[in-house]
Amino acid sequence: xxxxxxxxxxxxxxxxxxxxxxxxxxxxxxxxxxxxxxxxxxxxxxxxxxxxx
Numbered sequence: 054x055x056x057x058x059x060x061x062x063x064x065x066x067x068x069x070x071x072x073x074x075x076x077x078x079x080x081x082x083x084x085x086x087x088x089x090x091x092x093x094x095x096x097x098x099x100x101x102x103x104x105x106x
Contacts, residue, residue: 071077
C-alpha cells in the first residue's frame, strides 16, 4: 500500500512492468490530488488545534 502511495506522489520510481493506459494515468492523477488535499486538511486541523483562535 505504501509503495503505491509513494508512486502516486512521485516519491518512488514507477514500476517498469506496469501497463501504460490513459485511464490509469487519470486515476493516479485524481488519487494524487485527493491524497494531497487530505494531507493539507489534516495539517490545517492540527494547526488550528495547536493555535486555538
